[in-house]
Amino acid sequence: MARKSWLGKLAEQKTLLLMSVPFVLWLLVFRYIPVWGWSIAFQQFRPGTSPFDQEWVGFRNFKFLFQDENFYQVMRNTLAMSLINLVLGFVTAIVLAILLNELRSVVFKRTVQTISYLPHFISWVVASSIIVTALSTESSGIVNLVLMKLGIIQEPILWLAEGKYFWGILGISEVWKNLGWNTIIYLTAITTIDPAQYEAAEIDGANRLQRILYVTLPGLKSVIVILLILNLGNILESGFEPQYLLGNGLTAEYSDNLDLFVLKYGIAMGNFSLATAAGVFKTVISIILLFGANHIAKRLGQPRLF
C-alpha cells in the first residue's frame, strides 16, 4: 500500500520532478563527481601522468600534515579565529538588527543600513590597506593618534608586530567589514514575526525592552539556531585573505591558519597531494560538526536543518 501511494505521489508530482532534474544533475556533476579528486590525497600526485601511473602512498600526506610541529599551532589559530568571528559576528549582527528594527525614522534606518553594508563590498586587499594605515605608527595612524591624545598610551604602539593583538584586530576588522551584511538575514526574519504578537504584548503592558526580550528574540530563535548549525560546519574556514594580508613574520604564531599552511606547504610547493589531504580533513571535520550540532538541536527540541 505504502509503495503504491509513493509511486502515485511521484506520478502526481512529475512536473516538479522534471524541474528538479537539472539541479540534481548539477549537484552530481559539480559536487559529487569531483570527490573522485580526493584520490590525489593518497598519491604522490604528478600532474600530466595518468591515474594508473601515479605513485600511491597511503596516508603519508595525512601523516605529514598531522606530524608537522606547526600543525597544532595552526589548528589552534584556525579554531580561535573562527570562534571569535562566530561569536562576534552573531552578537553584533543580532544587536544591530534589533536596534535597527526599533528605529522609527525610516530615512535614518536606511542610511545606517547602507553605511554599515558598505565595507562588505570592499575587497580585503583594499580593506587591509585601510586597516594597516589606521594602525600605523606614522602620523596617519588614527588609532595611535586618538589613544595618545586621550593619554591612554605614551608611545605609539606597533599593533601589527605583536602576535597577541592579532586575533583582536582580526575580530574587529571582520565585524567592521561584515556587520551590516550579517544583519540582513535577521532583519528579514524579524519582518516575518506576526505584528499581532507585538500588539498583544503592548496591550498586556510590555515596555519596549520586554517586547524585544519576549517577542523579537524568541521569534528569531529558529533562524539563529539554523545559522549556528550552518556556521559550525564552517568552523575550519577561518578566512584566508585577512590573515594573509594582515599577518607577517612577527605575528605568524597567531595569524597562520590552516589555509595559509596549505598554501605554503601544499600549493606553493606544487604538492597538490598535501593540499588535497588538508581539504579532505577539513570536509570530514565539517561533516562531523554539522551532524553533531544538528543532533544536539534535535535533542533540545530546537528547529534543525534536517
Added chain:
Amino acid sequence: MKISQLSYVLLSVSLVLLLAGCSGANSGGKSSAPSASADPAAGEKKTPVTFTYFNAAVAGKDANTNETVLGKLLEDQTGVNFKMEYLVGDLNTKLGVMIAGGDLPDVVVPDSGIDKMLDAKAFIPLNDLLDQYAPNLKKLYGPYWDQMASEDGNIYVIPFAASNGFVPDMYQPGAFYIQQGVLKEFGYPKIQTLDEYFDLIKKYKEKYPQIDGGDTIGFETLTDDWRFFTLTNPAPNLNGLPNEGEVFVDMETKKAAVTGDKDFMKRWLQKLNEANSEGLLDKESLVAKYDQYIAKLSSGRVLGFFDYGWQIVPAVQNLVQAGNDDRNFIGFPLVFEKGTKDQYLDPPTFVTNRGIGITTRAKDPARIIQYFDNMVKEENQKLLFWGEQGKTYEVDDKGRFYRTEEQIAQIQNPEFQQSYGFSYFSYYWPMGAGLFEDGNAYFPDRQPEVVEKSYTEGDKRILEAYGLKVFTDVYSPPDERKWYPVWSANKQQGSKEQLFEQKKMDLQRKWFPKLILAAPDKFDAMWGDYVADFNKLDVKAYEDWANSVVQDRLAGKKR
C-alpha cells in the same frame, strides 16, 4: 513561525552559500587552435605557415608575430608566423592540463615547468635537426654547446641569451642605496663599509630630523612575503660573497654551506639592531607590505635601504617625476671591512635549465628550427633588439649604435613596444647577449650611448661627482664561478631541499624582526635561541643537495 517563511530565509542563506561556492571555480583550459600547417613540400621554404607558441614564463598579450613590425619582417624572410599565447594563472596547473590533455602547442617555453615537460616526454630531441638546419645557432651557441645536452645526450631545449662578452646592466643589481642629498651634504664622500654608511645616515638625520614635514627615516627594510630575501641577501654580500640563495660556496674547497647561522648573518642583524636602538630604523617596515614600502621610498623621507634595482622602479619613477634629484638614490656595494672585494654583480652564467623546446605535436619541426636559425643571424639579432636603422636607432660615423631622445621616448611607450614587436622578441626565443662582433651591445639599454641619454641632470651630476660613466661602475667585476648561482637549480616537488627552504623562511620571518627589535643587551642570547631552532631544520640534507649541484655544474652537467 510558519515554516514557509523560515524556508524563504533559508533559501536566501543557501543562495549566498551557493554563490560563494561557485566563485571558486574558474574556466581554465582554453584550447589553443590547431596550427594551420601548410604542405611541407621540401623545396618550398616560403609557403606561409602558422605555428603555435606558448610562453609559460611571463604574462603578456596574446598575438600573432606577423601582426608586429619585426614579426612581419621575419615572416617575409621565412614565411613563418607564430600564434603566441601567454600564461594566465598558475604555471603548474596550465602546463599540467596541457600535458594531460595532449593539447600541446608546437613550441613551448616552459620556464620552471621544464621538468614536467621532460617527464612527460613532450619535447622532441633537437640534435639531428640542429645538425642539419642550424649553422647559425651552432655558431652562436658554440661555446655552450656541450652544456646544452641532457643526461641522455639529447638537446631538448635551446636556452636563451648565449652571451658573448660581459656587459653590465643599466639598473643596479643589489646595493645599499642612499639619498643623493645626504652625499651632497657631506661633499660626496666615498663609502665602502656598512659602518661608514650608517654613520652618514645618522649625521644627516640628526641635522635634518624632518623632511617635507614628515619624520626622516634613516633605514628602511623590505620583508613582505616572498620579498623577504631582501632582508637576508645583504649578509653574504657584505662579506664579499655573491648571492647564491641559501648557501655560499668556498672558492678554494668548492664546498657549499648555508648562510642562515653564520657570523656574517649575525653581524648584519646586529648592525640593524644597533640602528634600531639609535632610532635610525623604521620599525614599521618590518611589518609593512610592498606597496607601503614603495610609498615610503617615494615620499623622499627615506635616507637608505638595501634593495635591487628592479624592485624599486616605481619609487624611482615617482621621485624622478617629483623632480628633486637630491631625494633620488644611488647604490653602493658595501662590505663589512675595508679592502674586501665586493661581489654584488652576478658572474656571467649560462642558464641551461630554461629555454624553448619543440613539442611532439609539432608537424614540421624542421621549419621551426630553420626559423630559429634565421632569427639568430647577426643582422636579424640587430633587427630584433635595435629595430630598423633610421627608425628606432641611428649609427654614428664610428659604427656605434645610438638612439635619439625622440626614439628613446617612443620606445619607452609600452604600446609601441607591442605593435613594433620589441616586447615579444626581447627574450624567450633563441638569442644572443653581450656584444655583437662590431662591439655594439645586444641590448640597447646596455649600450652606454643609449644609457647616458636616458639619465637625468641629477643622475649626471652624481655620476660626475664619483667619476662614474654608468651606475653599475661602482661594482667590482665578478669572479668566475662556474656553478653560479646555486638557487637556480631545480628542486624536486616535495623534496627535502624544497621543504627546508620553506621552513627556513618561516623561521627567519619569525626570528629576524624579533632580533632586530630586541634590546641590544638581549641580542646575543636571542641569536643563540635562533641558531638552536635553525639547526633543528634538515641543514645537512640541504647542504648535500647544494654540494651536488656545485659538483655537477663544475663537471659540466646540467642541473
